[in-house]
Amino acid sequence: MLGLMQDQPLLISSLIEFASRQHGDTDIVSRRVEGDIHRTTWRAVASRSRQVANAIEADYLAFSERVATLAWNGYRHLELYYGVSGSGRVLHTINPRLHPDQIAWIVNHAEDRILCFDLTFLPIVQAMHAQCPTVGRWVALCDADALPADTGIPDLVSYEAWIADHGATYDWPEFDENTASSLCYTSGTTGNPKGVVYSHRSTLLHAYAVSLPDAMCLSARDTVLPVVPMFHVNAWGLPYSCALTGAKLVLPGPALDGASIYELIESEQVTFAGGVPTIWQTLLDHLHGHWLKFSSLRRTVIGGSACPPAMIDAFQTEFDVEVLHAWGMTELSPLGTICTLKSHQLDLPAHEQATLRAKQGRAIFGIDMGILDEEGRALPWDGKTGGELVVRGPWVAKDYFDSEAGSPLVRDAQGREWFPTGDVATIDVDGFMQITDRSKDLVKSGGEWISSIDIENIAVAHPDISLAACIGIPHPKWDERPIVVAVRRPGSVVSREDLLAFYAGKTAKWQIPDDVVFLDTIPLGATGKVMKGKLREQLKDYRLP
Numbered sequence: 001m002l003g004l005m006q007d008q009p010l011l012i013s014s015l016i017e018f019a020s021r022q023h024g025d026t027d028i029v030s031r032r033v034e035g036d037i038h039r040t041t042w043r044a045v046a047s048r049s050r051q052v053a054n055a056i057e058a059d060y061l062a063f064s065e066r067v068a069t070l071a072w073n074g075y076r077h078l079e080l081y082y083g084v085s086g087s088g089r090v091l092h093t094i095n096p097r098l099h100p101d102q103i104a105w106i107v108n109h110a111e112d113r114i115l116c117f118d119l120t121f122l123p124i125v126q127a128m129h130a131q132c133p134t135v136g137r138w139v140a141l142c143d144a145d146a147l148p149a150d151t152g153i154p155d156l157v158s159y160e161a162w163i164a165d166h167g168a169t170y171d172w173p174e175f176d177e178n179t180a181s182s183l184c185y186t187s188g189t190t191g192n193p194k195g196v197v198y199s200h201r202s203t204l205l206h207a208y209a210v211s212l213p214d215a216m217c218l219s220a221r222d223t224v225l226p227v228v229p230m231f232h233v234n235a236w237g238l239p240y241s242c243a244l245t246g247a248k249l250v251l252p253g254p255a256l257d258g259a260s261i262y263e264l265i266e267s268e269q270v271t272f273a274g275g276v277p278t279i280w281q282t283l284l285d286h287l288h289g290h291w292l293k294f295s296s297l298r299r300t301v302i303g304g305s306a307c308p309p310a311m312i313d314a315f316q317t318e319f320d321v322e323v324l325h326a327w328g329m330t331e332l333s334p335l336g337t338i339c340t341l342k343s344h345q346l347d348l349p350a351h352e353q354a355t356l357r358a359k360q361g362r363a364i365f366g367i368d369m370g371i372l373d374e375e376g377r378a379l380p381w382d383g384k385t386g387g388e389l390v391v392r393g394p395w396v397a398k399d400y401f402d403s404e405a406g407s408p409l410v411r412d413a414q415g416r417e418w419f420p421t422g423d424v425a426t427i428d429v430d431g432f433m434q435i436t437d438r439s440k441d442l443v444k445s446g447g448e449w450i451s452s453i454d455i456e457n458i459a460v461a462h463p464d465i466s467l468a469a470c471i472g473i474p475h476p477k478w479d480e481r482p483i484v485v486a487v488r489r490p491g492s493v494v495s496r497e498d499l500l501a502f503y504a505g506k507t508a509k510w511q512i513p514d515d516v517v518f519l520d521t522i523p524l525g526a527t528g529k530v531m532k533g534k535l536r537e538q539l540k541d542y543r544l545p
Contacts, residue, residue: 010204012181013086013172015243020046023220023246029268030074031253031260033118034146040075042243045082047168052083054166059114059137061089064180066110068092068135070103070117070124073230073251076141076159080116081230081239085181085200086172092183093231096121097448098193099508104128106185106193107135109402116141116159120254122151129153137162177201183401184233186330186449195401196330198234202395206333207240209366209395214340216272216301216324220246223268223296227252227261227275228304232447233334236274236303236326247272258286269296276304276447277311278478284314294319301326301338304447305479306435309358327360327435331397331419336369337361337433345430359434360425367393371427376412383428386436390418443472443482450482450511459484462502464492467522469530470513473544481544484513485535487522514544 019026024043032038056067067084069091071077084091092110094103103124107115108131115132116139117125129138129152138156140147147158181200185193211218218224224247226238234240242249250268252261261283264270280302286292300315303326315321328334339361345353363369371379371387379387390410396419399407409417422442425435443450452470459468467487472480488494496516503512523534 009174009177009200011086011172011174011177011200012082012203012240015204015207015240016042016046016049016082016086017172019243019246026220026246026248028075028078028249028251029264030251031255031264032074033072033120033142033254035255038075042246045075045079048079048163049082049086050168050170051163051166052079053087053170053172055163056084056087056089056114058166061113063088063175064090066090066092066112066183068094068107068110068112068115069231070094070096070115070121071141071231072118072120072253073226073235074118074141074253075251076116077230078239078249078251081182081234082243085203087170088173088175088179090180090183090197093234094185095229095231095448096124097508097510099506099511100124100127102193102508104131106195107132109192110183110185110195113137114139118142118254119146119148122148126152177204182234184330194403196397197401198333198395202333203234203237203240204244205366206237206335206395207244209364210237210241210335211245212364214362215335215338215364216241216274217299218242218245218247218272222272223248223250223270225250225252225261225264225268225270225273227256227273227279233328233330236301236328236334238274256282258282258284262286262292265297266295271296272299272301273297274301274303277302277307278446280311280315281477284311287319294321297321299324303327303334305444306360307358309354312357313354323357325357325359325361327433329421332367332391332393333395335364336367336391337363339432342430356432359428359432361433362431363391363433366395367391369427369431369433370412370418371425372410372412372418376410378412381427381429381431383426383432383434386424386426389421389423389425389433389435391421392416392418443470443480445472445475445478445480445482445510447479448510452482454507455482455484455511455513458503458506459486459499462494462499464489464494465499467530469522469532469535471532471536471539473514473542475514475544481514482511483515483517483542483544485517485519485522485539487519517542 019042028040030038111134114137115135118141141159144158144161177200180197182198226235299322301324312323315323325339328336379385423435427433455470456468466489469485475481499516523531
């Protein structure tokens with residue numbers, strides 16, 4: 001026997017239409033690349049999203065073809081979120097912090113047909129556009145009169161000119177809710193970046209879950225500031241959850257310094273904000289340096305990397321802002337856990353509550369979580385026993401886009417399939433997860449992964465280096481920064497400065513190691529692999545310059 005409910009697919013277009021009809025006058029505020037403040041509404045965003053869909057139709061993109069963006073958080077980017085996916089195409093957000101060669105590789109791998117970019121990133125596009133033969137339309141996210149002359153990019157058009165001749169009437173198509181909606185590549189932590197393909201169904205279910213009271217607790221009474229970029233896992237789903245709940249949305253553009261963020265929070269009376277620890281540290285520094293307080297901010301979600309307990313304490317005790325410590329991955333859309341206390345924990349002493357809040361938190365409904373031993377057996381939730389953290393659920397990836405490596409899923413002792421996170425963690429009796437280590441040798445700096453393999457490969461490409469290893473070193477601002485440990489070839493006198501200069505142009509500037517440590521030997525295992533555990537122990541007293 002089946003239920004007698006209407007069968008309507010969960011589609012992203014339904015979010016923008018709901019926001020337009022039920023919350024049409026609610027503000028969308030953006031700090032533009034031009035520096036000014038732009039104001040629109042959910043109703044106007046919906047109208048212009050339909051213009052975007054019509055412009056895409058006029059460019060003859062087939063169903064599920066990709067439209068890429070290199071853009072900050074702003075209203076035009078938001079219109080692309082809905083216009084591209086709602087029309088049945090795939091929105092491909094690209095991290096502009098990657099090296100132009102990496103970006104070109106990603107564009108070609110995704111076979112993007114249109115690429116829309118903020119003028120901030122014009123130099124990147126100029127450096128890589130000739131390497132991207134699949135892109136037939138280049139769109140600068142600006143007014144027609146702001147389009148630069150002689151960019152060298154063939155047939156470059158402004159966003160406003162691109163959509164101007166297209167009407168705001170468009171019938172959003174209906175299709176299978178499992179159709180691809182958006183595409184986001186990981187940071188290339190092992191080899192080339194991997195594409196994670198989200199569906200309309202997974203995106204809407206994730207938007208519902210993000211909004212729940214024990215998650216981010218969003219509503220039409222909130223004013224939300226996503227400082228986390230829209231090019232990074234869809235700004236943690238906030239552009240969708242704000243449409244679902246009718247929240248006011250404040251988009252910071254490229255101005256991510258503490259003073260600019262504080263100005264937006266106060267001028268727009270932001271109640272909820274989300275970002276990585278490095279951004280919030282600049283905000284705290286600004287507050288402390290100018291003896292400031294918040295008049296409206298009540299909650300902030302902090303993720304991307306572990307939030308220092310001192311930061312949680314500062315927000316909560318000094319500024320009366322509740323910190324929601326969260327954990328997720330690109331492959332999880334991204335939210336996996338969020339740290340909200342249970343009722344029986346509210347009467348605990350302050351120091352015990354602080355210990356709990358420092359954990360990554362509890363799984364939200366839609367995420368099944370476990371820890372496994374090396375044989376795939378489930379380990380106890382006792383808060384002490386550590387194992388490989390695995391997850392599964394309706395917004396968890398089962399494979400990567402156009403991947404030749406095969407599915408990343410693993411099976412437990414009962415034969416169930418799980419996504420392996422690469423983290424080692426414990427889970428306590430109340431379901432609070434805490435990451436204790438990483439099973440892969442990666443460095444996480446400012447919420448962004450840096451591949452140790454890439455750093456090592458560049459080092460050993462230097463003619464005077466025979467062996468190299470990259471490890472992460474704790475950093476007060478960036479969480480971790482990479483250093484490279486290198487062995488010189490016999491007779492070589494290559495210096496620290498020489499080797500660091502060798503990285504220029506081979507990787508993004510923020511991925512270049514902070515220091516070089518030269519050793520006579522690097523510890524190797526029986527199979528010739530670097531024993532990084534021993535290397536870290538050897539350098540336990542090292543401090544970054």
